[in-house]
Amino acid sequence: MPTRAYTIALANLKGGCGKTTISTNLSAACAMRGRVGLIDADPQGALKHWVDWQQGDSATTTALPTLHAEHANPLDNLLSAQTQNDFVIADCPPSLDIAITQAILTHCDFVLVPVLPSPLDLWASAQTIDIIHQARTQNPSLRAALVLNQTEPKSAMTRAMQQAIAKLNTPVLTTSVRRRAAYRNAVVEGVSVFQLGVRGREAANEIQQILIEVLPQ
Ligand SMILES: Nc1ncnc2c1ncn2[C@@H]1O[C@H](COP(=O)(O)OP(=O)(O)O)[C@@H](O)[C@H]1O
Numbered sequence: 001m002p003t004r005a006y007t008i009a010l011a012n013l014k015g016g017c018g019k020t021t022i023s024t025n026l027s028a029a030c031a032m033r034g035r036v037g038l039i040d041a042d043p044q045g046a047l048k049h050w051v052d053w054q055q056g057d058s059a060t061t062t063a064l065p066t067l068h069a070e071h072a073n074p075l076d077n078l079l080s081a082q083t084q085n086d087f088v089i090a091d092c093p094p095s096l097d098i099a100i101t102q103a104i105l106t107h108c109d110f111v112l113v114p115v116l117p118s119p120l121d122l123w124a125s126a127q128t129i130d131i132i133h134q135a136r137t138q139n140p141s142l143r144a145a146l147v148l149n150q151t152e153p154k155s156a157m158t159r160a161m162q163q164a165i166a167k168l169n170t171p172v173l174t175t176s177v178r179r180r181a182a183y184r185n186a187v188v189e190g191v192s193v194f195q196l197g198v199r200g201r202e203a204a205n206e207i208q209q210i211l212i213e214v215l216p217q
């Protein structure tokens with residue numbers, strides 16, 4: 001393991017595209033490989049609630065990520081988490097806090113941009129991609145990819161979506177996150193899809209595939 005944790009940010013200035021859902025489940029996948037620090041940079045604090053809930057469950061036997069919230073500033077939490085873990089996952093805030101997202105991206109290895117499979121959502125992600133380009137002026141090795149979230153099994157990529165993706169000029173992960181009850185059930189139960197047994201198996205498989213695509217080759 002390198003001295004600094006391998007750091008993945010989930011960023012999209014638009015809300016509701018799956019940043020927190022993917023952060024929680026990806027952190028659970030990382031926890032099978034090493035120590036994981038989680039950063040909740042969204043002032044709404046949904047991720048913090050999930051971690052608190054999970055850690056209050058004494059029946060949990062799997063390794064859990066640690067939420068780093070010792071400092072008031074998410075960037076300070078990120079920097080301290082990077083010295084104490086093998087992986088760090090940062091759940092970035094929506095548009096009100098562009099400066100926080102910018103600061104975090106200058107300290108990450110990979111930024112994943114979840115997008116819903118619609119041209120509207122893809123168009124709305126252009127500003128997030130601009131922020132990634134700005135971050136690369138200070139962090140040239142920052143890797144980035146879009147990940148389609150809430151996809152349906154038979155929905156083909158429309159021409160409008162293909163054009164919108166081409167315009168963003170950012171790779172798209174081969175694995176997409178399907179719309180599944182398991183993701184909603186996991187949140188309701190305060191767990192990750194890995195703790196849902198057979199109910200979460202397909203979701204857990206796709207999250208593992210996403211992690212493999214995002215880890216260094
Ligand atoms: N793949 C999915 N399948 C089913 N529900 C999902 C999926 N991804 C996200 N959701 C639901 O969509 C809503 C928004 O997701 P969330 O992760 O909170 O987005 P963000 O953090 O970007 O605002 C939540 O209610 C979440 O449970």
Ligand SMILES: [Mg+2]
Nearest residue numbers: 019020042046
């Ligand atoms: Mg969120």
